[in-house]
Amino acid sequence: MDLARSPLALPFPAIPPIAGAVPRIARAHYKAWDRCDLTYIAFDEGTSVAGVFTRNVCCSSEVELGRENVAAGSARALIVNAGNSNAFTGYRGREAVEQIMAQVADHLGCAPAEVFVSSTGVIGVPLPKDKARAGVAAVLEAQPCSWEEAAATIGTTDTFTKGAVAQAVIGGTRVTVGGIIKGSGMIAPDMATMLGYIVTDAAVAPDFLQQCLSAANRETFSCITVDSDTSTSDTVLAFATGKAGNARLESFDSEGADAFAAAIHDVCRQLAHLVVRDGEGAQKFIAVHVRGAMSDESARRIGLAIANSPLVKTAIAGGDANWGRVVMAVGKAGEPADRDRLGIAFGGHWAARDGQPLPDYDEGPVAQHLAGAEIDLEVDIGLGDGAATVWTCDLTHGYIAINADYRS
Numbered sequence: 001m002d003l004a005r006s007p008l009a010l011p012f013p014a015i016p017p018i019a020g021a022v023p024r025i026a027r028a029h030y031k032a033w034d035r036c037d038l039t040y041i042a043f044d045e046g047t048s049v050a051g052v053f054t055r056n057v058c059c060s061s062e063v064e065l066g067r068e069n070v071a072a073g074s075a076r077a078l079i080v081n082a083g084n085s086n087a088f089t090g091y092r093g094r095e096a097v098e099q100i101m102a103q104v105a106d107h108l109g110c111a112p113a114e115v116f117v118s119s120t121g122v123i124g125v126p127l128p129k130d131k132a133r134a135g136v137a138a139v140l141e142a143q144p145c146s147w148e149e150a151a152a153t154i155g156t157t158d159t160f161t162k163g164a165v166a167q168a169v170i171g172g173t174r175v176t177v178g179g180i181i182k183g184s185g186m187i188a189p190d191m192a193t194m195l196g197y198i199v200t201d202a203a204v205a206p207d208f209l210q211q212c213l214s215a216a217n218r219e220t221f222s223c224i225t226v227d228s229d230t231s232t233s234d235t236v237l238a239f240a241t242g243k244a245g246n247a248r249l250e251s252f253d254s255e256g257a258d259a260f261a262a263a264i265h266d267v268c269r270q271l272a273h274l275v276v277r278d279g280e281g282a283q284k285f286i287a288v289h290v291r292g293a294m295s296d297e298s299a300r301r302i303g304l305a306i307a308n309s310p311l312v313k314t315a316i317a318g319g320d321a322n323w324g325r326v327v328m329a330v331g332k333a334g335e336p337a338d339r340d341r342l343g344i345a346f347g348g349h350w351a352a353r354d355g356q357p358l359p360d361y362d363e364g365p366v367a368q369h370l371a372g373a374e375i376d377l378e379v380d381i382g383l384g385d386g387a388a389t390v391w392t393c394d395l396t397h398g399y400i401a402i403n404a405d406y407r408s
Contacts, residue, residue: 003157004159005160006160007373008277008282008285008393009160009277010160010274012160013163013164013165015146015148015163015165015180016176018176018200019201019241020044020047020243021239021241022041023041023146023149024039024040024041024042024142024143024144024145025038025149025150025153026038026040026135026139027135028131030083030131033083035153036149036152036153037081037082037083037135037153038079038080038082038136038153039078039080039150040077040078040104040136040142041077041150041199041239042076042077043075043076043077043239043241044241044242044243047074047075047240047242048075048204048206049073049116049237049238049240050070050073050206050212050214050237051066051067051070051116051235051236052213052221052235052236053067053234054235060085060093060119061086061087061096062086062117062118063234063235064094065094066116068113069114070210070237072114073206073207075114076105076110076115077104077105077116078115078117078237078239079136080120080153080154080195080197081117081119081121081127082119082121082153082154082156082182083156084120084122084125084127085119085120085121085122086119086125086126086127087119087124090126093126093127095129096126096132097119097127099129099132100115100117100136101115103133103137104136104140107140118154118235120154120195121156147163147178148161151180151181151182154180154195154197157402158183161180162180162181162182162274162275163178163179163181164178164266164267164271164274165177165178166270168260168262171246173244173245173256174244175200175202175244175260175263176201176244177199177200177260179196179267179268179270179271181195181197181274182196183195183196183275183278195235195236196235196268198213198268198271199238200239200264201240201241201243202240202244202246203240203245203247203249204240204248204249205248205249208249208251208254209240212238212264212265213236213268216261216264216265216268216269217236217268220268220271221236221271221272223300223303223304223388223389224273224275224276225307225392226282226392238264272391273391276393277393279392279393281396281398281399281402282394282396282398282399283317283394284316284373284375284393284394286316286375286376286377286392286394287374287376288303288307288377288379289303289376289379289389290302290306290387290388290389291386292341292384292385292387293335293336293381293383293386293387294335294336294381294383294386295386297386297388298335298386299387300390302335302337302379303388305329305332305333305334305335306326306330306333306379307390309325309329310395312325312329313393313395314394316377316394317394317396319367320370321346321366326379327342327352330342336381336383337381337383338355341354341380341383342355342379342381343380343382344377344378344380346366346370347375348378349362349365375394
């Protein structure tokens with residue numbers, strides 16, 4: 001498919017080389033496209049790893065093996081296959097992943113469990129072992145590439161490359177946190193996006209790296225939705241090479257730990273927003289702010305009910321200030337809510353308060369806000385102190401066109 005670049009696209013940032021991590025790309029010819037589709041990142045010995053994975057019970061072998069191996073906390077390599085998700089492929093799919101792990105491990109002289117594999121694309125087609133073997137052989141000998149080239153290679157229906165970068169100072173040592181991600185459809189919480197990879201030169205203990213990633217995931221990747229569908233392959237991995245030379249972060253008691261955790265959160269937030277900005281067919285980036293709920297988690301669930309509502313998303317796509325659809329979505333969320341305390345605003349303009357429309361409500365400023373590409377929707381439940389923000393996009397004809405034609 002020849003997809004037009006999203007109107008919400010942002011330029012790829014200047015992610016510098018990260019010591020201890022070298023990306024390379026090659027063509028495995030998984031699909032009939034004229035582009036690289038296999039990404040390899042080699043990590044120096046001593047690299048820590050952490051990960052969060054999809055909760056979809058029909059997940060791929062890549063997810064199963066990644067979930068098993070991340071517990072050991074050590075990584076030497078990452079392989080990402082684009083064009084074939086290798087999900088719902090039984091023993092043949094697992095054999096293909098194990099073949100890749102063994103091939104890379106033999107090249108690096110490490111344990112296969114230190115090689116992490118991800119695949120993305122069409123579900124139900126086994127990853128062809130011959131193409132994978134040849135592709136891996138090629139990428140192992142390829143020249144190093146830029147992070148933007150790596151980001152382009154992991155994409156499928158993405159219309160622009162997605163990356164983020166942040167820095168932190170740990171005990172006088174400046175460290176870099178960079179990330180790339182792919183995803184534009186089949187995006188919903190209960191893990192993350194589709195495939196995202198964060199790399200830092202900081203020295204971080206695996207357990208603390210996992211703590212930082214999991215905390216960031218709860219407020220970023222698990223707060224975005226494009227279409228409410230959770231992929232079989234969703235994976236976010238974080239790698240810390242330790243080459244910056246800082247004193248290793250062991251916990252939040254370590255000097256600079258707060259700054260590092262903030263940098264991880266910042267990169268995750270940037271990447272999560274980029275996925276929504278590339279939502280299939282998206283024309284508008286929507287932030288749903290919920291406050292006054294009984295708890296933060298309740299606010300998040302209400303926000304997701306709003307963000308996943310086709311009626312809300314299509315109304316915003318059409319610039320229609322139909323706040324009644326928001327009322328409907330709040331009511332169906334299954335969370336505590338009181339119709340007579342509810343307030344709804346678009347772009348800071350309140351349409352309803354205390355369960356009824358404002359007598360002096362002027363739809364003009366709201367319509368003007370909805371005509372833009374950046375939409376803010378605020379909902380006050382009026383019951384407690386719980387708050388959360390969820391990000392989504394509008395639902396247009398483009399989403400249908402892309403997904404009706406996805407396999408062809």
